[in-house]
Amino acid sequence: MQERLISVELDDWQANGVDSAALAAALEDGKVLYFPKLAFAMSEAEQRFLSPAWSDGKAKNIGYDGAIDKLKGAQGDAADLAALKAMVKRYRESSINLITSLFPHYRQHLRIAQTSFRPSRVEGRVSSWRKDDSRLHVDAFPSRPNHGERILRVFNNVNPQGEPRQWRVGQRFDDVAARYLGQIGRPLPGSAALMNALHITKSRRSEYDHIMLQLHDRMKADPDYQANSPQLAFGFPPGSTWVCFSDQTPHAAMGGQFMFEQTLHLPVNGLHHPECSPLRVLERMRGYRLVA
Ligand code: SIN
Numbered sequence: 001m002q003e004r005l006i007s008v009e010l011d012d013w014q015a016n017g018v019d020s021a022a023l024a025a026a027l028e029d030g031k032v033l034y035f036p037k038l039a040f041a042m043s044e045a046e047q048r049f050l051s052p053a054w055s056d057g058k059a060k061n062i063g064y065d066g067a068i069d070k071l072k073g074a075q076g077d078a079a080d081l082a083a084l085k086a087m088v089k090r091y092r093e094s095s096i097n098l099i100t101s102l103f104p105h106y107r108q109h110l111r112i113a114q115t116s117f118r119p120s121r122v123e124g125r126v127s128s129w130r131k132d133d134s135r136l137h138v139d140a141f142p143s144r145p146n147h148g149e150r151i152l153r154v155f156n157n158v159n160p161q162g163e164p165r166q167w168r169v170g171q172r173f174d175d176v177a178a179r180y181l182g183q184i185g186r187p188l189p190g191s192a193a194l195m196n197a198l199h200i201t202k203s204r205r206s207e208y209d210h211i212m213l214q215l216h217d218r219m220k221a222d223p224d225y226q227a228n229s230p231q232l233a234f235g236f237p238p239g240s241t242w243v244c245f246s247d248q249t250p251h252a253a254m255g256g257q258f259m260f261e262q263t264l265h266l267p268v269n270g271l272h273h274p275e276c277s278p279l280r281v282l283e284r285m286r287g288y289r290l291v292a
């Protein structure tokens with residue numbers, strides 16, 4: 001399972017002299033790209049933000065939406081919030097810089113989504129099994145159908161006490177799909193239109209989204225899968241960055257505190273190897289198209 005993690009010696013968010021084709025092939029195959037020396041620099045003054053007290057207590061993460069230039073889920077006075085927002089925006093810029101310099105081919109296809117700062121501790125979070133991210137899962141969100149569009153995430157651990165972000169990384173997507181696809185039925189006729197009309201979903205849920213949600217749920221609800229499927233436990237140390245397609249790579253967060261995460265979306269036709277994407281894998285297995 002060690003091969004699920006590809007270590008890259010890079011210490012600058014502006015990538016230079018890397019084998020872009022090889023890294024893209026690994027990433028699109030569902031591997032985690034791990035940059036042990038790629039730290040996110042925080043100033044002396046910004047160290048004060050390493051506390052869960054900046055969360056407003058409602059959301060577990062502090063989020064930044066670039067489309068409206070707004071920070072959500074944070075509390076503090078105006079000056080503090082402005083400084084916090086500037087820090088999160090800097091992480092966003094760094095992540096975009098990393099991905100576009102590593103993979104110039106992605107640039108024209110990327111749709112930049114949320115940035116999040118996660119000051120809460122992973123351990124001891126109580127939640128339902130479905131929301132429990134300490135269970136191996138692929139990312140799929142009930143209200144946000146993506147019709148096959150990819151979820152690319154850039155993570156960075158900024159823990160000041162030397163605590164790693166403890167993860168488990170699971171087996172290949174093909175193997176996950178092979179395990180569960182036979183148990184997953186087709187969506188109920190009319191259900192996608194109804195959920196859309198009721199605003200349960202932000203757009204119409206495709207059959208692809210239906211299957212991805214089912215995979216997410218079935219993995220999390222399966223104790224045998226959680227305990228016995230091939231997996232790699234790994235602690236990402238502070239000062240390191242890691243990148244994966246979280247809709248493809250099974251992952252679980254087991255421990256740690258203080259992390260940044262940037263989400264970027266990419267259409268299947270923006271990939272170097274579209275045939276490796278969850279959409280194409282599932283379509284090959286089903287034998288028909290899963291998005292209209
Ligand atoms: C997740 O993406 O499921 C959780 C990642 C983390 O909090 O480390």
Ligand code: FE
Binds near residue numbers: 133139
């Ligand atoms: Fe996740």
